[in-house]
Amino acid sequence: MKHFIKKILLFGLIFFVIDKTAYFVLVKTSKLQSDKKLEKIISGDMNQELLILGSSRGIGNLIGEQLEQETGRTTYNLSYRGSDITFQAYILTTYLKHNRAPKDLILVIDNPSLLAKRSTLGFRYDRLYPLAHHNSINNKLIDLGKHSIASTIFYTLRLHSKQLKFNEVKTSNDWAIDDYGSQIVYGRSPHFEENRKQVHTTYNEKESTDKIEALTSIQNICKERGVRIHYIFPPNLGIFNTGFLERFKKTISADEQIVIYDRQKPTYTDEAYFYDVSHLNAKGARVFTTEISNYLNNLEE
Amino acid sequence: MFFNSLDFAVFLPIVFILYWFVTNRDLRLQNALIVIASYVFYGWWDWRFLSLIIFSSLVDYTIGRLLARENRTPRRTLYLWISILVNLGFLGFFKYYNFFIDNFVQAFSFFGAPIQAHTLAIILPVGISFYTFQTLSYTIDVYKKKLEPTQDLISFLAFVSFFPQLVAGPIERATHLLPQFYKKREFQYSKAVDGCRQILWGLFKKVVIADQCAQYANEIFNNSATYSGSTLVMGALFFTFQIYGDFSGYSDIAIGTSRLFGFDLKQNFATPYFSRDIAEFWRRWHISLSTWFRDYLYIPLGGSRGGTWMQVRNIFIIFLVSGFWHGANWTFIIWGLLNAIYFLPLLLTRRNRSHLDVVARMSTLPSLREGVSILITFSLTVFAWIFFRADSLSHASEYIEEIFSNSLFTLPQVRPSDLILTVILFILVEWLGRRDAFAIEKILLRRTPLVKWATYLFIFALILIYSNESTQEFIYFQF
Numbered sequence: 001m002k003h004f005i006k007k008i009l010l011f012g013l014i015f016f017v018i019d020k021t022a023y024f025v026l027v028k029t030s031k032l033q034s035d036k037k038l039e040k041i042i043s044g045d046m047n048q049e050l051l052i053l054g055s056s057r058g059i060g061n062l063i064g065e066q067l068e069q070e071t072g073r074t075t076y077n078l079s080y081r082g083s084d085i086t087f088q089a090y091i092l093t094t095y096l097k098h099n100r101a102p103k104d105l106i107l108v109i110d111n112p113s114l115l116a117k118r119s120t121l122g123f124r125y126d127r128l129y130p131l132a133h134h135n136s137i138n139n140k141l142i143d144l145g146k147h148s149i150a151s152t153i154f155y156t157l158r159l160h161s162k163q164l165k166f167n168e169v170k171t172s173n174d175w176a177i178d179d180y181g182s183q184i185v186y187g188r189s190p191h192f193e194e195n196r197k198q199v200h201t202t203y204n205e206k207e208s209t210d211k212i213e214a215l216t217s218i219q220n221i222c223k224e225r226g227v228r229i230h231y232i233f234p235p236n237l238g239i240f241n242t243g244f245l246e247r248f249k250k251t252i253s254a255d256e257q258i259v260i261y262d263r264q265k266p267t268y269t270d271e272a273y274f275y276d277v278s279h280l281n282a283k284g285a286r287v288f289t290t291e292i293s294n295y296l297n298n299l300e301e
Numbered sequence: 302m303f304f305n306s307l308d309f310a311v312f313l314p315i316v317f318i319l320y321w322f323v324t325n326r327d328l329r330l331q332n333a334l335i336v337i338a339s340y341v342f343y344g345w346w347d348w349r350f351l352s353l354i355i356f357s358s359l360v361d362y363t364i365g366r367l368l369a370r371e372n373r374t375p376r377r378t379l380y381l382w383i384s385i386l387v388n389l390g391f392l393g394f395f396k397y398y399n400f401f402i403d404n405f406v407q408a409f410s411f412f413g414a415p416i417q418a419h420t421l422a423i424i425l426p427v428g429i430s431f432y433t434f435q436t437l438s439y440t441i442d443v444y445k446k447k448l449e450p451t452q453d454l455i456s457f458l459a460f461v462s463f464f465p466q467l468v469a470g471p472i473e474r475a476t477h478l479l480p481q482f483y484k485k486r487e488f489q490y491s492k493a494v495d496g497c498r499q500i501l502w503g504l505f506k507k508v509v510i511a512d513q514c515a516q517y518a519n520e521i522f523n524n525s526a527t528y529s530g531s532t533l534v535m536g537a538l539f540f541t542f543q544i545y546g547d548f549s550g551y552s553d554i555a556i557g558t559s560r561l562f563g564f565d566l567k568q569n570f571a572t573p574y575f576s577r578d579i580a581e582f583w584r585r586w587h588i589s590l591s592t593w594f595r596d597y598l599y600i601p602l603g604g605s606r607g608g609t610w611m612q613v614r615n616i617f618i619i620f621l622v623s624g625f626w627h628g629a630n631w632t633f634i635i636w637g638l639l640n641a642i643y644f645l646p647l648l649l650t651r652r653n654r655s656h657l658d659v660v661a662r663m664s665t666l667p668s669l670r671e672g673v674s675i676l677i678t679f680s681l682t683v684f685a686w687i688f689f690r691a692d693s694l695s696h697a698s699e700y701i702e703e704i705f706s707n708s709l710f711t712l713p714q715v716r717p718s719d720l721i722l723t724v725i726l727f728i729l730v731e732w733l734g735r736r737d738a739f740a741i742e743k744i745l746l747r748r749t750p751l752v753k754w755a756t757y758l759f760i761f762a763l764i765l766i767y768s769n770e771s772t773q774e775f776i777y778f779q780f
Contacts, residue, residue: 001321001488008497015758022762147769148307156765161513161719164766 022155026133029163033130035177037078041091042134044098049073050296051095052181053088053218054108054232055121056081061234061280062108063289064180070293073103077181084121085114089214090140093221097136101225106292107218108232112244115212116205132158184285189276203243215251228257230296235261235268235288237277259295261288302345304554305508305768312342313558320562321488328485332459335482335562339462343428346468350426353391358461360387361436365443365450365457377444384440388433395426400629428468430626434593436461439475441597448476456482465558469551471569471589478566486563495742496560498757502741503553505760509767510727511546513720514539516770521715522690525700530709533700535716540690541683542724545574548587553739572735574682574728575660575667577674579643580653582682590626594619609649616648617641627689632697636688643681659735 030039040046050073052062058079068075078091092105113119125146131137132147138158141147151157177183222229231252233245240263249258265287267273273284280288302308316338324331344351364384371377439460442448451457460479466472521528521536528536549570556566573585583591595604602615617638624637647653660675661667667675684701691697734740745753 001490004488004490004493007494011754011757014754015761018758018762150307150310154765156762157769159766160769161766165719 016154019154019156022159023133025163026130026155026158030130030133035127037080037177037181038091038094038127038131038137041078041095042098042131042136046076046095046098047074047100048076048102050075050104050106051092051102052077052079052106052108053092054079054106054234055083055088055110056279057110057234058106058108059177059181059183060185060275061285061288062106062182062232062292063184063285064182065178066286066289067293067296068180070290071296073296075180079108079181080124080127081183082121083124084110084119084214085211085218086214087123089218090123092218094136096221096225101227104228104230104296105218105222106230106232108234109248111233111236111248112203112205112241114244114248115207115215117208117211118206129160130163184282185275185279186282187275188271188281189279192271192274192276201239201241201243203241203247205244212251219252219256231256231258232292233258233260234278235274235280235284237269237271237274257299259292262291265291302342304551304558305504305764308345312338313561317561328483329455331486332453332455332482335459335464336455336462339459339464339467342464343462343467346427350429353426353429354432354462355458357388357391357433357436358458360384361440361461362451362454362457364440366452368440368443369450381440381444385437388437392429392433395429397629431470431472432461432467434472434590435475438472438593438597439479442475448479451479453483463559463564465555465562465564466566469548469555470587471552471555471566472593473566473589474593478564481564488563492560492563496557498741499553499557499560499739501557501757501760501764502739503550503555503557504764506546506550506553506727508550508764509546510724511543511550512770513767514543514546514724517715517717517720518543518690522692522700525696525703528703528714529711530704530706531711531713532715533704534709535713537683537687537690537704541574541686542727544686544689545570546727556738568738572659572731572740574679575675575732575735576678577656577660577671578647578652578678579640579681580647581656582678583640583644584657590623594623598622605648612648613645616645620644631694632688632691635694635697636685639685639688643685662736 033039050067050071052058052064052067052075054062056079059077059081062077062079064075064077067073078088078095080087080091083091088107110119110121113121123144125141125144128137128141128146132141132151133155135152138147138151141158142149142151148157175183175185219229221227231248233240240260245258245260252258261268267284267287273280273287275281275284302312316334319334319338320331324334340351340355343354361384364380367380368377371380439448439457443450456479459482460473460475463473463478518536518539521532521539525533525536552569556568559566567589569587569589571585571588573582576582576585599615599619602618603611604615605612620637620641621634622637623640624633624635627633627636644653647655660671666672687700688694688697691700730744731740734742734744737743741756745756748756
């Protein structure tokens with residue numbers, strides 16, 4: 001029996017030592033990510049005056065570099081494709097933990113799925129996994145039930161099988177993320193017509209309490225840190241869900257700004273400016289970015 | 302609690318230490334610890350179902366005691382039937398009530414007399430199909446006087462609830478497992494090390510093979526209408542390895558864990574995918590269930606004695622009941638029926654016992670004939686698994702129809718090369734270890750300690766890394 005227990009303990013000890021090499025694997029593979037936003041946030045190197053937060057409508061519809069040039073404020077686009085408001089709240093909280101608070105935050109609203117229980121948007125765990133060697137990130141993954149609590153001790157439990165290949169991890173589509181965090185898209189989606197059928201004008205969604213709480217937490221933290229929020233409704237081709245707009249207005253206070261794209265502008269009914277029904281292409285993004293720049297500049301005057 | 306969970310990783314060492322260091326001087330105390338630990342293990346899912354297993358245990362213990370005192374056949378038969386009705390009654394209610402109600406309603410509607418009936422939101426107690434059969438084996442063997450009924454309640458409760466095999470088998474016979482609770486267990490180093498090795502391999506099969514295959518099997522089966530025939534074949538293959546890795550992995554962990562406590566459980570899987578015909582497959586797949594049906598259903602029905610029609614009838618009954626045991630869905634019944642159809646020609650031509658030894662025992666590779674037989678048997682099995690996995694008969698039918706369309710000859714849309722390579726390596730290891738109780742039992746025995754330890758550490762690391770991927774529940778928990 002003693003011999004058996006000694007062997008088991010020895011096995012455990014050897015594994016514990018070898019396990020530490022997993023830390024270096026995690027560090028190495030984190031450097032292979034083409035999307036380094038979260039790493040930049042944690043490093044505390046950002047300290048921008050103007051931040052953009054949203055999903056694909058944020059990352060593709062607003063050009064960070066153009067906003068910076070047109071407003072004169074340092075700008076970074078913290079949006080992530082496919083991310084929901086809970087993830088956006090996490091990104092903002094993490095940003096403010098490691099960086100100076102911005103003066104303004106543009107929150108790009110997903111009309112009408114922002115608060116919906118069922119949505120194609122979600123929490124982008126995949127952006128956290130490569131940075132799990134940071135204890136704060138790993139603790140978040142533990143809180144979300146994605147990593148075992150034992151991962152606080154064993155780095156192997158922070159690794160994912162894809163990381164063992166040491167391949168460079170590109171973005172999931174063909175467009176690069178620029179130095180300002182934006183991802184401008186070009187061309188036209190092959191599913192353009194399918195997506196057109198999915199746009200509705202009424203709002204009957206069952207809402208998620210987690211998402212409502214996330215929105216509230218964004219508002220609260222901005223209030224605490226003196227950040228001015230601007231809620232931006234980006235362009236949709238042709239149809240705008242007014243039902244959701246009315247619902248959304250109930251979530252904000254009187255002094256907060258909602259900015260809706262200029263629905264009278266011919267640009268936003270012209271397919272040539274859209275990648276698909278709810279995403280602008282490069283041409284459209286330039287027009288919309290200028291609109292937002294003008295809005296911000298007018299506020300300062 | 303799941304075997305591949307942190308809860309179990311904490312639970313097992315605690316029970317192990319209490320078992321060998323605190324309670325080892327007193328057999329009754331040690332058995333009582335098994336009972337308590339098993340109830341904690343089972344109650345971790347849902348404490349409410351503890352009452353069910355305890356009640357079932359007490360009924361069969363009492364029936365056993367009554368059978369001991371009763372010599373009159375009619376009275377003994379009555380006691381046996383009480384046990385059968387109580388056990389199968391619970392099983393029938395929890396597992397099949399809604400199935401019968403739904404089909405009853407559909408049948409009446411079909412004949413133009415729709416009726417209203419209420420289905421219930423019934424939660425299936427984990428492991429009920431397994432422990433029910435295990436306790437039934439006790440009362441039947443006592444009735445047949447193959448086994449002396451026990452006077453030791455603690456041992457009996459421990460036998461029924463023994464945590465390593467409680468929720469997904471192997472289904473142990475009372476004649477094999479119960480006597481092990483009467484004897485003092487001595488710690489044996491080699492047995493414990495072997496048990497650890499088997500646990501490691503079982504976890505590898507579950508976490509690295511089964512759970513990874515499950516992600517693709519689920520994606521393909523759940524969206525089968527959007528995939529080509531060749532992709533659907535991949536889906537069926539992924540499910541084939543998922544169910545094998547999952548179920549045999551669980552059995553390995555159960556057997557290995559039992560060995561840590563000085564118990565021997567029967568082998569439940571013996572590399573079934575290397576079978577040369579369906580009869581051999583059923584001697585190698587879920588051995589504890591197929592032998593249970595053979596001994597308690599097939600043989601009492603007459604077995605292979607009697608005329609051809611009786612044999613045919615018995616085969617169909619066994620396989621249909623086996624299908625039905627797996628779940629309340631027509632897909633399981635069709636799966637059983639298919640296996641019966643596969644088996645029948647072998648039985649009728651007296652070739653069902655052609656292959657009793659493992660394939661290529663004395664050689665490295667199978668012969669050409671053996672290789673072809675293995676491929677054919679494997680293909681038939683994969684085909685039947687489609688019904689097992691499909692949501693409904695119409696789903697299975699559409700799935701198969703698409704497989705046998707022109708899209709079969711296109712490149713699969715889903716072809717994860719890493720996983721495919723992993724599965725191929727896994728098949729290779731299983732082939733090399735086909736003569737043993739589990740694949741890595743003896744493969745490394747002649748290697749140096751450095752090689753052995755490096756291999757075990759590597760497997761352990763893979764298990765931890767892959768445990769971060771999407772976790773799947775053990776398939777057989779739903780039975």
